[in-house]
Amino acid sequence: MAEGILIVLSGPSGVGKGTVGKVLAAEKEDMFFSISMTTRPPRVGEEDGSSYFFVGEEQFIRKIEENSFLEWARVYGHYYGTPRDKVLNSLKSGVDVLLEIDTQGAKMIKNNFPQGVFVFLVPTSLKELKHRITGRGTESPEKVQERFTAASLEIIEAKEYDYLVVNDFPERAAQEILHIIRAEQLKVKRNNNIIEILRGDGCIQCP
Numbered sequence: 085m086a087e088g089i090l091i092v093l094s095g096p097s098g099v100g101k102g103t104v105g106k107v108l109a110a111e112k113e114d115m116f117f118s119i120s121m122t123t124r125p126p127r128v129g130e131e132d133g134s135s136y137f138f139v140g141e142e143q144f145i146r147k148i149e150e151n152s153f154l155e156w157a158r159v160y161g162h163y164y165g166t167p168r169d170k171v172l173n174s175l176k177s178g179v180d181v182l183l184e185i186d187t188q189g190a191k192m193i194k195n196n197f198p199q200g201v202f203v204f205l206v207p208t209s210l211k212e213l214k215h216r217i218t219g220r221g222t223e224s225p226e227k228v229q230e231r232f233t234a235a236s237l238e239i240i241e242a243k244e245y246d247y248l249v250v251n252d253f254p255e256r257a258a259q260e261i262l263h264i265i266r267a268e269q270l271k272v273k274r275n276n277n278i279i280e281i282l283r284g285d286g287c288i289q290c291p
């Protein structure tokens with residue numbers, strides 16, 4: 085059985101990764117959406133085990149020491165990490181996995197999983213991005229400024245990714261990501277088993 089594809093989705097704060105992720109989840113029910121662990125306090129409406137697993141710093145650091153994360157990073161003063169086992173088990177059993185993580189974490193993944201597919205989501209403009217970060221109303225003015233400054237810098241990191249998707253509308257951006265996944269599934273390097281089966285199926289003068 086072919087391994088699942090690991091899709092890493094990054095993009096600046098406020099670009100709408102969560103919303104695009106929700107559309108994707110509805111469209112592709114057979115994909116595993118990893119739920120990260122974080123020390124950030126929950127925002128209004130965020131449920132433990134649904135948006136994130138919310139834990140204290142002590143517990144997070146213990147998990148780092150136990151090597152429980154596939155990657156982890158400190159973002160805006162809080163720890164965030166991807167629990168390792170569920171992701172690896174899903175990939176092994178042929179299930180595609182989506183990680184929605186920051187650029188530091190994506191770098192860590194790229195070092196360990198060069199076969200991963202790295203997608204960067206950008207806004208239509210920085211003005212639009214600031215509007216979205218402010219409009220969320222979940223952060224103080226200082227935090228908004230901090231996130232906006234970091235977001236502007238983060239966009240430069242897009243160069244390290246395989247695909248760039250503009251989030252003008254979440255439904256369209258999600259469709260683009262589904263096309264990327266499909267194209268990746270069809271790559272020859274992911275389908276060598278089919279070639280081998282055909283070769284063994286009476287191929288004439290095959291070396």
Ligand code: 5GP
Nearest residue numbers: 120121156157159164165166184185186189
């Ligand atoms: P937020 O606090 O807005 O939910 O997320 C802040 C940033 O942390 C976002 O860029 C988000 O993609 C990133 N993030 C969420 N989960 C993880 C994770 O498990 N690992 C890493 N490296 N970044 C994460």
